[in-house]
Amino acid sequence: MKQLGKASVENIKNDLVNLAKYNSTPENGITRVLFYDEELQARDFIKARMAENGMTVREDAAGNIFGTIEGSEPDAAPVWTGSHIDTVLNAGMFDGTAGVIGGMEALRLIRESGLSHKRNIEVIVYTSEEPTRFGLGCLGSRAMAGELTAADMEEIKDQDGLSFAEVLQNLGHDLNDLQAVKRKKGDVYAAVELHIEQGAILDTKNIGIGIITTISAPTDIKVSVSGTQEHAGATPMEVRKDAMCAAAEIMLGLEGLARNAGDYSTVATVGKVEVFPGSTNVIPGRVDFSIDIRSADMEDKNTLVQKLKAIVKCVEAVRGVCVDLEIVTHDEPADADPRIISLIETACRQSGQSYHLMVSGAYHDSMFVSKFAPFGMIFVPSKNGISHHADEWTDFADIAKGTDILAETLLQLSQE
C-alpha cells in the first residue's frame, strides 16, 4: 500500500548546510541580501535542487521562484508551501530556509510516494521577506496580494539609491508582467508554511510542533528628529535643542507603551539609529531612527500608535524640536484558516507528535498570502529562542518532523 515516506534528515541537513555557504559575512553569521551576488547564487542553488527533485521551475516578474509537482488536474487551484532565503544582517541559517528546504523535501516525499493528488503542489521562494535591502519586508508576497504596485517598486530604494523596480529590471524582469504576479481569492487553494519559531516557547515546553493561530503584523515607522546642532561645550543646557535627547525620550516612551499595551503580543523595537553630524563634541542636530511595532491585535496596535503620536507632540513642545513620522507600513495581523489548523493537528496526533497552538510574533509571507488564500503555519523549535543571530539553531531532526507534518497536510489539501 502506497504511503508517504519519512523526511530525510540527511537531505535537509545537506541542503541547509550547502545553502548556508552563500553568505557575505562568513565571519559572523549568515547574510544574504536580496539580489546581491550571494543571494543570486543561492537562488540558482535552490532552482537546481528543485529541478533535481523532479519539479518544474519558474520565476515571476517579482522574483518569486516556484518549484511545481503536477497533479492530475493541473488547472485546479494549486496548493502552496514555501518561505524565504534572504536574511537580516548576520543572521542564522534556519530563518526562512527551513521552510524552503523542508518544502522541497515534502514535495519530494509526495512525488516519490506515487500517491495521486488532484492539485499541483508548489514550493515557493518568496522575494525579500526581510526588509534588509529596501526597508520593507515581504516584497514578493506583497506584490502577489496586489499591495505592491509597479509605482511602489519605483519608489522603494536601497542605500545606494537603486529602486526595487530598477534592480528587477537589471535582472531581466519585465514589470509589465506584474499583472501575472498578482493573485485573487480562489487562485490558490491553500498555503502551508514551515518556519522556525524564533522564540523560546516550543524549546522551553519541549514540544515538537507549533501550529500558528495568528501572525502578528508589523507597523514600521521612520522617525526623524530635528533640533539644533551646536557646540557641546559652549552651549548652556537650558538653551539646547538636542535631537539625541529628544529621540531618546521618544524611544523610552515607545518602550513604556509596549510594556503596558493591552495585548501581550504587542511589542516595539528601535533597531536602527543614525546621529548627525555624529561627532563626539557636537550636540546632534538630527537623529533618524526606525520603529518596528508588532501585534496580533490591530486595535491594540492602533491605540499604541495614537499614544506614540501624543508623546511625540509633547516632546516637540517641551524641547522645541521638530519630529517627522513616516509610517512605512501598517499591516493587519493574519488569522490562520481553522480547517488547515485542524488538518495540521490531525497530522500531529496521527504521528504522535506533540504540538502547541500559538501566535507568531514574527511576520511571514503567509501574512500576505492570507489576503488571497487560506493559510496555515507549522513551527519547529528554536534552541533557546535565539533568532536573527548567528547562534540561531534548530535540530535537523526537528525540521524533518515538521516536514513530515507539512507533507501530510499538503497531500491532504491537494487531494481535495
Ligand code: HGY
Ligand atoms: O521581522 C520579522 O518578523 C521577519 O523575520 N521578517
Ligand code: MN
Ligand atoms: Mn526573519
Ligand code: MN
Ligand atoms: Mn522568516
